[in-house]
Amino acid sequence: MQQINHKYPVGIQRFDTIRAEGYRYVDKTDLVWRLANGNSKSVFLSRPRRFGKTLLVSTLEAYFQGRKELFEGLAIEGLERSWESFSVIHIDLSSIKARSVQELEEQLDAVLRDQEALLGQEATYRLPGSRLSAMITRAHEQTGKEVVVLVDEYDAPMLAVMDDEATLKEVREIMRGFYAPLKSLERHLRFVFLTGITKFSQLSIFSELNNLKNISMNPAFASLCGITEEELSDQFGEDICQLGRALDMGYDETFAALKRRYDGYHFCEPSPDIYNPFSLLSAFDDQALQSSWFASGTPTYLLRTLQGAHVTLPELESCRARASEFDAPTERLVSPIPLLYQSGYLTIKAYDARSCAYTLGIPNDEVRIGLCENLLLYLGEQEGVNMLSPQYGLVDAIVGRLDKGDMDGALRAMRSFLASIPYDLGSRDEKGFQLKFYLIFRLLGIQIDSEVKTETGRVDAVVQHRGSTYVMEFKYDGSAGEALRQIDERGYLIPYEALDGRLVKVGVNFSSKEQTIEEGWIIQEAASVTPR
Numbered sequence: 001m002q003q004i005n006h007k008y009p010v011g012i013q014r015f016d017t018i019r020a021e022g023y024r025y026v027d028k029t030d031l032v033w034r035l036a037n038g039n040s041k042s043v044f045l046s047r048p049r050r051f052g053k054t055l056l057v058s059t060l061e062a063y064f065q066g067r068k069e070l071f072e073g074l075a076i077e078g079l080e081r082s083w084e085s086f087s088v089i090h091i092d093l094s095s096i097k098a099r100s101v102q103e104l105e106e107q108l109d110a111v112l113r114d115q116e117a118l119l120g121q122e123a124t125y126r127l128p129g130s131r132l133s134a135m136i137t138r139a140h141e142q143t144g145k146e147v148v149v150l151v152d153e154y155d156a157p158m159l160a161v162m163d164d165e166a167t168l169k170e171v172r173e174i175m176r177g178f179y180a181p182l183k184s185l186e187r188h189l190r191f192v193f194l195t196g197i198t199k200f201s202q203l204s205i206f207s208e209l210n211n212l213k214n215i216s217m218n219p220a221f222a223s224l225c226g227i228t229e230e231e232l233s234d235q236f237g238e239d240i241c242q243l244g245r246a247l248d249m250g251y252d253e254t255f256a257a258l259k260r261r262y263d264g265y266h267f268c269e270p271s272p273d274i275y276n277p278f279s280l281l282s283a284f285d286d287q288a289l290q291s292s293w294f295a296s297g298t299p300t301y302l303l304r305t306l307q308g309a310h311v312t313l314p315e316l317e318s319c320r321a322r323a324s325e326f327d328a329p330t331e332r333l334v335s336p337i338p339l340l341y342q343s344g345y346l347t348i349k350a351y352d353a354r355s356c357a358y359t360l361g362i363p364n365d366e367v368r369i370g371l372c373e374n375l376l377l378y379l380g381e382q383e384g385v386n387m388l389s390p391q392y393g394l395v396d397a398i399v400g401r402l403d404k405g406d407m408d409g410a411l412r413a414m415r416s417f418l419a420s421i422p423y424d425l426g427s428r429d430e431k432g433f434q435l436k437f438y439l440i441f442r443l444l445g446i447q448i449d450s451e452v453k454t455e456t457g458r459v460d461a462v463v464q465h466r467g468s469t470y471v472m473e474f475k476y477d478g479s480a481g482e483a484l485r486q487i488d489e490r491g492y493l494i495p496y497e498a499l500d501g502r503l504v505k506v507g508v509n510f511s512s513k514e515q516t517i518e519e520g521w522i523i524q525e526a527a528s529v530t531p532r
Helices: 015-020 029-036 053-064 101-118 128-143 165-179 229-235 237-247 251-262 277-286 300-308 323-327 337-343 365-381 394-403 407-420 430-443 480-489
Strands: 042-046 088-092 147-152 189-196 319-322 347-352 357-361 447-454 457-465 468-476 502-511 522-525 528-531
Touching: 015 053, 029 053, 053 088, 053 147, 053 189, 088 101, 088 128, 101 128, 101 165, 128 147, 128 165, 229 237, 229 251, 237 251, 237 277, 251 277, 251 365, 319 323, 319 337, 365 430, 394 407, 394 457, 407 430, 407 502, 430 447, 430 457, 430 468, 468 480, 480 502, 480 522
Parallel strands: 042 189, 088 147, 147 189, 468 502
Antiparallel strands: 319 357, 347 357, 447 457, 457 468, 502 522, 522 528
């Protein structure tokens, strides 16, 4: 079959470059037109990093500059009639990583100088807010038309100092003054659009910008960033086939693999299934299923927040949050859940209208495995240990044993691995043991669900691999027999009895003295009981 040679815009975020050089582009221009011509002149959108926010801002810039030629053949052609041109002030703060007020002022100065040069203006004020105000009013006077202001990654200066409370307070005050003209100069403005990761109310810098319309959880714009499952199916059929050939997989199998790894994002209720665009396009470009989004950067403060809040990954598979929690000030968060949601590590799974509560969970395998790997590395770094180094190669044996249906061998490998972990690494209790067990299985790509709710209780773990379902109960300084009796007495097997394949119950005891699995676990399949 003929090889296709599509160009994928991995790392390319300028709309004019993508259109002029023939890169693949998923047409969002109908939504862009609705956004630019809606009832709200000032709009805010929150999305995770690498989700296409910068491309969206670039598309809006081209539209408001009246560059009609770039939109030929796109949906917006049937919507726009005038193609009027406006002065556009495009403030990109994504590269600001200042760790001090002085660095922030220097970097803001460089950003503003670039915009002043494009408008043919000179700086006559020192404070950033005053300079932005002067740019807006002068541009309006020069052209006789209202001005468009686009701010990309508005929260980058604050996120860069999230771990420094004193500096964060100073940075927040500077940015509050910088953004103030976007409200006070409303009469000079045709359209204002801001993007970021965290919601604007969280950093307490928009207390006066009550004219901003937050569309982050608006179903009408749910698919504005990212690639929907419908778009993937309709527009990337050839790409899926080509990737399948590289992976020695059929179309359906490849589609399912892409869905497991990159799908699952929902930014409102209701919402279409949305794929991570950076990872999906990287997979087509590299002809491989990789964790491109996770590899592009995981903030250490997120891992530190997880550890500090004593929240385990199994708990993140299903957690609840009210809409009001998403607007809590970031610097005073009681729970890390809102920050994890906005950063893309959690997504909406369901919504209960009666209680106004969302059920959140990890969106896909890329995030799940990436969190496991990074959390293991982070735990190890606290004690100067590389948990993923070759010396811990016993982990690989777990997969090999389970591939053969040998849970006994997998538990033996797990026992050796847990015994090799430094004595004081991680919490030394039942919860800490379950977390390590979960992390290792998830990291190896083995399907494991923890704390599974049933009518009569919670199953500690359910492992599904190669046609076998293992219902596991753990005890801490108890006995494997006690664990197995609990499975029977509470009917933990009943929900899985209709599944095809093997159904196995496993009782395991964890020894606080040995800090690993105790010899004597019990594996029971059908009518046989095998003590080990």
